[in-house]
Amino acid sequence: MESLKEIGRVESGFKEMADPFVMRKKESGIVLAKEYTEGLYRLSESRYIQVVYGFHLSKGYSLKGPVYSGEIKGVFASRSPHRPSPLGVTTVELLNIEGNRLVVKGLDAVDGSPVYDIKPHASVFDEAGTGDVDRQWAYTEPRSEMIKLVRGGDLKACLLLAGTLHGHFCPGLSSGIYASVEGMKRMSVHFSDGMEQMLAIIEINSCFADGIQAVTGCTFGNNSLIYRDIGKTAVTFAFRGSKKGIRITVKPDFYDVLSERYPEYSGLFQKVVRDRSGTEEDMTAFKIKGREASFGLLELPFDACFDCAEIEPEIPAYAPIVDSLTCSQCGERFMGSKAVERDSRILCRVCGGLEIPCLTGKGIDQD
Ligand SMILES: [Zn+2]
Numbered sequence: 155m156e157s158l159k160e161i162g163r164v165e166s167g168f169k170e171m172a173d174p175f176v177m178r179k180k181e182s183g184i185v186l187a188k189e190y191t192e193g194l195y196r197l198s199e200s201r202y203i204q205v206v207y208g209f210h211l212s213k214g215y216s217l218k219g220p221v222y223s224g225e226i227k228g229v230f231a232s233r234s235p236h237r238p239s240p241l242g243v244t245t246v247e248l249l250n251i252e253g254n255r256l257v258v259k260g261l262d263a264v265d266g267s268p269v270y271d272i273k274p275h276a277s278v279f280d281e282a283g284t285g286d287v288d289r290q291w292a293y294t295e296p297r298s299e300m301i302k303l304v305r306g307g308d309l310k311a312c313l314l315l316a317g318t319l320h321g322h323f324c325p326g327l328s329s330g331i332y333a334s335v336e337g338m339k340r341m342s343v344h345f346s347d348g349m350e351q352m353l354a355i356i357e358i359n360s361c362f363a364d365g366i367q368a369v370t371g372c373t374f375g376n377n378s379l380i381y382r383d384i385g386k387t388a389v390t391f392a393f394r395g396s397k398k399g400i401r402i403t404v405k406p407d408f409y410d411v412l413s414e415r416y417p418e419y420s421g422l423f424q425k426v427v428r429d430r431s432g433t434e435e436d437m438t439a440f441k442i443k444g445r446e447a448s449f450g451l452l453e454l455p456f457d458a459c460f461d462c463a464e465i466e467p468e469i470p471a472y473a474p475i476v477d478s479l480t481c482s483q484c485g486e487r488f489m490g491s492k493a494v495e496r497d498s499r500i501l502c503r504v505c506g507g508l509e510i511p512c513l514t515g516k517g518i519d520q521d
């Protein structure tokens with residue numbers, strides 16, 4: 155067999171390895187050795203191409219390790235640069251070819267990486283079946299799509315995806331998105347698998363809270379979202395086993411800034427939400443203006459909207475895992491830790507006649 159030939163080199167603004175999700179957002183050049191130029195004939199007909207290159211800065215390898223989502227996988231089940239044969243394969247967008255120089259977008263190779271091969275990406279060869287690849291990926295990494303956007307700092311795309319949870323776009327949701335993406339960056343974390351390792355401690359149950367849940371994956375249901383009934387638009391990001399956390403709050407004048415920039419939205423908010431007196435047209439206009447304001451907010455500098463402080467967070471214990479019991483009155487099953495004993499009968503809290511705290515728009519409601 156012929157040995158691998160270096161056919162060219164990568165030109166990139168990245169002199170050393172950076173987050174591949176960040177690198178992939180930039181353009182790079184690939185300069186081929188002149189003798190191979192003819193091999194580029196008709197490559198420009200392909201919008202996407204595959205680049206096979208060397209991880210020339212990578213030293214050593216391990217057969218198992220964490221992948222981008224934090225999961226542990228074997229090296230051949232990962233895209234790690236530390237591999238027995240340090241080769242990378244990335245599908246990139248081909249923007250231009252001039253002579254022996256290609257301009258591409260999406261290449262996560264550092265400056266000077268040797269290039270060994272270039273091929274057109276062809277869905278007939280490269281995709282097992284359209285849609286299947288993404289679905290299979292999501293099956294093992296349910297949050298892969300959001301992780302990609304968070305790591306790439308793609309705030310607007312995060313907001314779009316979060317809309318599937320929240321149902322509409324509003325400044326509350328987008329400020330939750332902004333606080334989460336920036337908070338995770340400042341904490342140097344890029345994933346949460348909803349297993350209570352990372353916690354988001356929120357102080358308000360408003361639209362803001364859905365932005366936090368969508369981006370961080372810390373949710374009401376997986377117990378990684380802790381609700382403190384204070385009513386401040388604030389969130390603290392914390393990790394079990396770490397004393398370092400950060401608390402992000404919206405600035406006291408945040409809503410003044412917002413209403414100055416988006417006066418129509420503020421007026422409609424007053425009418426539709428506060429006074430509940432809007433017509434159907436007002437409601438439609440409110441949604442449109444809310445969308446404008448929420449996407450627009452993401453263009454403001456972070457420090458203009460939020461305050462951020464390092465704190466030592468109070469971390470609650472893991473959610474208790476308890477056996478279920480059956481209520482001897484209503485016959486329904488309930489978490490054993492919620493049992494009420496009356497005349498040596500085990501009852502649920504409802505049959506036991508307890509007041510049930512309720513999380514409503516008001517917060518935790520005891521009456
Ligand atoms: Zn909302």
Ligand SMILES: [Zn+2]
Binds near residue numbers: 485486
């Ligand atoms: Zn009962």
